[in-house]
Amino acid sequence: MVTNPLDYVEPLGKAGASGLGTSKDNWKELIQNIKSHGMRPGVSIKPGTSVEEVYPLCFSLVEAENPVEMVLVMTVEPGFGGQKFMPGMMDKVRILRKKYPSLDIEVDGGLGPSTIDVAASAGANCIVVVYLTTSCNQYPSRQRHKRDDTFNILQL
Ligand SMILES: O=C(CO)[C@@H](O)[C@H](O)COP(=O)(O)O
Numbered sequence: 001m002v003t004n005p006l007d008y009v010e011p012l013g014k015a016g017a018s019g020l021g022t023s024k025d026n027w028k029e030l031i032q033n034i035k036s037h038g039m040r041p042g043v044s045i046k047p048g049t050s051v052e053e054v055y056p057l058c059f060s061l062v063e064a065e066n067p068v069e070m071v072l073v074m075t076v077e078p079g080f081g082g083q084k085f086m087p088g089m090m091d092k093v094r095i096l097r098k099k100y101p102s103l104d105i106e107v108d109g110g111l112g113p114s115t116i117d118v119a120a121s122a123g124a125n126c127i128v129v130v131y132l133t134t135s136c137n138q139y140p141s142r143q144r145h146k147r148d149d150t151f152n153i154l155q156l
Pocket residue numbers: 001076077078079080081082083108109110111128129130
């Protein structure tokens with residue numbers, strides 16, 4: 001998560017990033033910009049942010065307005081590793097999966113052997129972990145969401 005994502009679009013695109021998060025304020029411009037640099041747009045929600053906040057970014061009634069392709073549900077407060085997974089965030093994942101069956105839903109924070117299944121069962125298909133690397137491909141029920149250019153894993 002960064003304060004001014006627009007500043008990072010070009011350098012990250014040139015560096016080879018496949019996806020970049022947008023922000024709430026100028027998301028339409030950002031999504032266009034991210035796509036024009038060959039990346040997939042996503043959005044992150046912190047634990048205190050309600051899931052309803054991302055609805056306008058996930059579905060567009062106007063053809064010219066592109067929605068995000070991924071929502072990252074933070075399962076800890078962003079900032080540092082080693083925090084405890086927040087199971088209460090799984091309601092957000094379940095709601096998003098039901099509402100947007102083909103959306104890439106990522107979870108980040110406190111993920112490991114004891115929590116990955118919880119997140120995957122709720123509907124997450126991309127998992128961020130620090131030491132353990134897995135991917136959407138390992139969850140057969142989620143393979144329908146698999147794409148070659150998916151974000152998969154952000155390995156720190
Ligand atoms: O805080 C962030 C990003 O700001 C997370 O990406 C954590 O760094 C995840 O670390 P673990 O919970 O997996 O240790």
